[in-house]
Amino acid sequence: MTTTEHHLDVAPVIEATSQLLLDHYVFPDVAERLAALLRRHLADGTYDVADAADLARLVTADLQSLNGDLHLRLKHHAGPVPAKQGAATLARMREKFDRSLGGAPRVELLDGRVALLELAPALFPLSWSAEPLGAALTLAAPADALILDLRGNTGGDPDTVAFVCGHLLDERTHLNSMYWRDGDRLEQSWSPAHVPGVRFGGSKPLYVLTSAQTFSAAEELSYDLQQLGRAVVVGEATSGGAHPCEGWTVHPHLEATIPMGRAVNPVSGTNWEGTGVRPDVPCAAEDALDRARALAEARLADAQSGEPHDATVNPTRSQPS
Template identity: 30%
Template sequence: MIRFLVLILMTYTGSIAANTAQEIDEIARIVKAQFVSEAVAKKVADDLVKPSFQSKMLTIDDPHEFAKQLTEALRIASGDNHIGVVYSPSDVQRYRVREQAKTSISAQSQQAINRAKEVEESALANFGIQQVRVLDGQVGYLEMSYFDGFVDESAPVFEAAMNMLAGSKAIILDLRRNGGGNSRILPLFLGYFLGPESIHFATKTERWKHTSEQLFTMADVRGHRHFDKPLFILTSGTTFSLAEHVTYHLRAFNRAVVVGERTYGGGKAFDPIIVSDDFYLRMPRVDIVNAITKTMYEEGKGITPDVETTAQAAFYKAYLLALSTLKELNNEAKEFDYEWVKRVVRAQAKTIQTQPTLSAFTGRHRFANYEFEFRQNELWMSYRELPWVKLVNLEHGYFFDDRAIQRQFSFSKTNDGWLLSVYFADRLPEVILEN
C-alpha cells in the first residue's frame, strides 16, 4: 500500500513540474493583456518569462508552494495586494462551468446548482451582516464581516437590518474585521447612506475590455435609508479591498468620519482567471475611481483615519464621538442626557484589560513578516509594516489578533532563539524562527 502511494505521489509531482513552465507563460500572457495598468503589466510579464526566474520555479514540486512563491513574486513586481496564484482544482472546475454556461446549455444546469449552493452558503453567513444593534443614546451599530455579491438575494436581509436602525440618530459602521467582497453590492449598500437621489459615486474602467462605466447608487433600495444621519466607520489594519472602497466613497462625499487604524491598502477589483486544470489567477483588472476625487487610496498604504486610534479602542472612541455629535445637534433638547451615556461608555472603555508580560520576552522581536513588542505590559504586533495592534491575551501563552485575518500566536524559547507559532482556525500552524 505504501509503495502504491509513493508511486502515485511521484507521478503527480512529475506532472506539476512538467506543467510549471507552461503555466508561468500563461500567467505572463494573462497579466500582460489584462492587468489594470498596462505599464506595470508589461514589466511583470517580462519578469515572469526570464529564464532565471523560471529555472527557480521549476525546482518546486509542491503545487501549494509553487502558488505561494509565484504569488509573492507577482505582488513584489506589481505592487498589488490582490494579485495571486491559487492551487485549487475544484475551484478551477467551478469557474470553468461558469464560463461554459455562457454558451453551453448542458453547463447551465450545473452552473445553476453551483450558484444555488453559493447563495445558500452566503445566506447562512447572513450575507456578511454580522451584527445590528441600537445602543444607548439612539446610536445604531452595524457590523459587516464581508460584502456579498448576491444583490437580489441579500436585498431582503439588508432591508431588515436597515429597518432595525430606523430609530437611530447616528450610525457606527464596523469594518474592522472586513476583508472585502464583491463590488456588485456597492450600488445597493451605498444607496442606504448616500441620497436621497441616485448618485454617481464612481467610474469603473476595464482596460482589457476597452470599457468605462459610471456607477450610481440605488435610490429605490428596500427598507429605511440613513443618508441624513451622522456616520462613523471603524477600521483596522486588516480592513481590506471592498471594505476600503466603501470607506473611501462615503468619506469622499463627506458622509462619514473614519475612526481606527490605517487600512491595509488593496484597491483594484479582481476576477478569477483559469490558468490550467490545477491553478487560477486572481487578476486585478477592474479600476474603480471615486466620482468626486477622481482617484482612490494608494495601493499598499490604504486609508488614514480621521481619528487615529487602535482597532480595539475604535468602537468606544466612535461611540463617544457619536454621542457628542448628537448632543451638539440636539443642544436644545432636554429629554435625553447624552453625558449620562458618555460616562457609562467611558467606564466600559476602561475595562479593556492590559496584557501580562511574557517571561524573558522583552524589546522588539521580528519573525519574517511579523514584529512583536511589549509596551507597558501589553503585547503589540505589526504585520508587513502595517499599523501596530494590541493583541488580546487568551492566557496559557496564547495571544489573539481579532481582525479580518484572525490569528493566534504563541512563543517558545530554543537554543537558537525564539520560535513563533501562528495558529489559524482552518489549517496547521506556521512555525517561524526569529530573524
C-alpha cells in the first residue's frame, strides 16, 4: 500500500460489495452464492492483505469464479475514487476522451476509395462524443467501402453504439434490447431516424475489425451490425462481456462494478456473453486490416465488373449461444 492510500479495513469493503451484489446484480441467484463466497473468504482469512490492489485482485477472482462475468469486478484506483456512483469510471473515461480526438483517432482514405475509421479507446458518452464521431463518420461517408476498426476499443455507452449504427444504416432499426433487474423490464435500443452530417448508409460494403481486447459496448456494435447482416466481422473473437454495469465506491481506492442488466439481441435472441463476438473471417488481430482491405477491394472490383462477389465474405446473421 502506498503512503498516499488510506488504511485498508477489509471487512467493510467485503460487506459493502456483498450487499451491492444482493441488491443489484442481474442474476439474483448468482448474487446470493457470490455474497456467501465473499463472506466465507473474509471469515477464513483469505482477504487478510494490507494492500488495496491485492484485495481487488483476490475479490475480482472470486467474483468471476462462478459465471466468468468480466464486468463483475473490484477495481483498484491509484488515486482516490470519487464517492458519487459512477464518477470514477466517468473521470477515467474523460481523460481518455481528451487524449483520443474524442474517440475517433484515425480517419483515412485507403487506395481504392476504401475508408478506414478507428474508434478507440472507447465509445464515449454521446454528450461528449456526438460531435467528433459525427464529423469522422461524415468524413468517411463518401467512400465506396468502410473498415471500422474496433480492435483497441474496450467499451462505453450503448447510446453511442446506436448513434454510430445510425450512420451505417438507412433507416431507424431495432438494434438490441436490455433486460434490467431493476423493475424486471426490457428496454429497446434503436438507431436514430436522423443523424447529423451525411450517412455512409446501409448498402455499401462494411467491415468491422475485432481483437480479443474488444469489449462491452464495442462488442455490441460489432454484434448488432453482424446480426443485422450489415457488416462482415474480421479478426479475433472478442472478450465476451454483455452485461452493462455501474460502479460504487467501497473504499477511497476501490470501486465495485456490478452488472445490472443483460443484452438480448432481437435477431439471435441471445448475446455475446462468455463467447465473444465470433468473426465471419477469423484471423490474427494484427492481420485483420489487411484481410478486410483485400476483401473490400475485391468486392468493389467485382461490383465494377458485374461479377458476383465471393459468398464466403457474407456476414452471418446469427451465432449459437
